[in-house]
Amino acid sequence: MKHLDELSDEKLVQKIRSEEKELYREIIKRYEGKLLRYAGYLVRDEDKAADVVQEAFIKAYKNLNGFNINKKFSSWIYRIAHNEAMNVINKHRKTALLNEEIDLNSGIDLEDDLIKKELKEHAHYCLDQMSVIYSEPLTLYFLESRSYEEIGDILRIPMGTVAVRISRAKAIMKKICKKR
Amino acid sequence: MQKKINSKQITLDSHKLNMETIVMEKIKSGKVEMKPRWYFVAGSILMTAGFVGLMAGAVFLVNLTIFLIRKRGPGYGRLEMMLDSFPFWIPIVAVMGIILGIWMLKKYDFSYKKNFHLIVIGIITSIIIAGLFIDYLGLNDVWSHQGIMRRLYQQSENSNPTPGWMKNGYEIRYNDN
Numbered sequence: 001m002k003h004l005d006e007l008s009d010e011k012l013v014q015k016i017r018s019e020e021k022e023l024y025r026e027i028i029k030r031y032e033g034k035l036l037r038y039a040g041y042l043v044r045d046e047d048k049a050a051d052v053v054q055e056a057f058i059k060a061y062k063n064l065n066g067f068n069i070n071k072k073f074s075s076w077i078y079r080i081a082h083n084e085a086m087n088v089i090n091k092h093r094k095t096a097l098l099n100e101e102i103d104l105n106s107g108i109d110l111e112d113d114l115i116k117k118e119l120k121e122h123a124h125y126c127l128d129q130m131s132v133i134y135s136e137p138l139t140l141y142f143l144e145s146r147s148y149e150e151i152g153d154i155l156r157i158p159m160g161t162v163a164v165r166i167s168r169a170k171a172i173m174k175k176i177c178k179k180r
Numbered sequence: 181m182q183k184k185i186n187s188k189q190i191t192l193d194s195h196k197l198n199m200e201t202i203v204m205e206k207i208k209s210g211k212v213e214m215k216p217r218w219y220f221v222a223g224s225i226l227m228t229a230g231f232v233g234l235m236a237g238a239v240f241l242v243n244l245t246i247f248l249i250r251k252r253g254p255g256y257g258r259l260e261m262m263l264d265s266f267p268f269w270i271p272i273v274a275v276m277g278i279i280l281g282i283w284m285l286k287k288y289d290f291s292y293k294k295n296f297h298l299i300v301i302g303i304i305t306s307i308i309i310a311g312l313f314i315d316y317l318g319l320n321d322v323w324s325h326q327g328i329m330r331r332l333y334q335q336s337e338n339s340n341p342t343p344g345w346m347k348n349g350y351e352i353r354y355n356d357n
Binding site: 017024053057064156 | 198199200202203204206207208212213214215216217219220223292293294295
């Protein structure tokens with residue numbers, strides 16, 4: 001039997017579905033950190049983020065037979081976490097409104113490395129100023145290292161829209177960081 | 181060298197530790213169970229059948245609308261009369277069927293990867309074309325005289341403007357004379 005670490009998520013899911021439930025622990029180990037961080041950026045509260053992720057793992061387990069193993073498991077579980085986080089956000093009405101003063105069409109593009117550095121240093125401050133529709137793809141792209149295609153699958157939006165939102169988010173980011 | 185530990189990291193780690201235990205406890209105790217495979221297969225079949233059924237129903241009702249317009253149609257200078265007696269519930273139900281079908285289509289994975297507006301326009305155009313094509317072939321004339329649809333066609337042809345259930349319980353009775 002292959003060592004668990006060598007198994008892809010999709011193969012692991014196949015095993016959980018057919019063999020033993022205990023292997024789901026490995027899925028939790030692989031994703032809890034990533035999802036906690038992701039949910040944390042969305043709901044902006046550690047305890048709520050933990051609830052979101054716990055509920056996401058439970059829902060993912062319940063619906064494991066509905067997962068298509070020809071697709072990426074990471075996108076699927078991120079999507080579940082996204083839905084849970086959105087439920088919490090809608091419930092608590094904590095969505096940050098887009099700052100009207102920010103000009104989206106500034107056309108100035110920042111170097112990705114600089115954005116990444118800024119995000120890591122001032123992540124919470126910068127992301128808090130942005131609407132969730134911009135902060136979420138930015139977080140997924142720069143902090144969670146997801147591809148445009150994966151982001152599209154998680155947010156269920158076309159890849160073109162992902163590109164536009166990330167580009168606008170970068171412009172907003174630049175404005176916010178400049179202000180700071 | 182002493183490693184600096186921040187409080188945020190401690191909170192995150194404790195969440196992680198608890199989460200794994202809590203989730204696995206729920207799974208092992210049977211409180212959380214995987215939905216069976218047939219549940220998803222049945223869901224998918226029902227969804228597809230529902231969508232196909234709605235679209236077929238919409239084509240049929242659009243065709244029936246075209247048929248009724250042709251029979252009572254404004255072409256004969258009877259627009260006002262047609263508007264007074266036209267069974268508007270038929271196109272209304274057709275439109276509702278299309279809206280429901282589109283809503284169901286949105287649940288499919290491909291819907292956000294393709295240009296959804298184009299898909300919707302394509303579906304609506306196809307339904308109208310299919311309705312016109314059935315009319316062109318004269319199938320509705322055949323259906324109105326024979327087969328299981330005969331009754332519905334004849335009822336619609338001689339029908340009230342709206343069925344009783346759409347009139348808040350007041351059923352309108354027309355004299356044959």
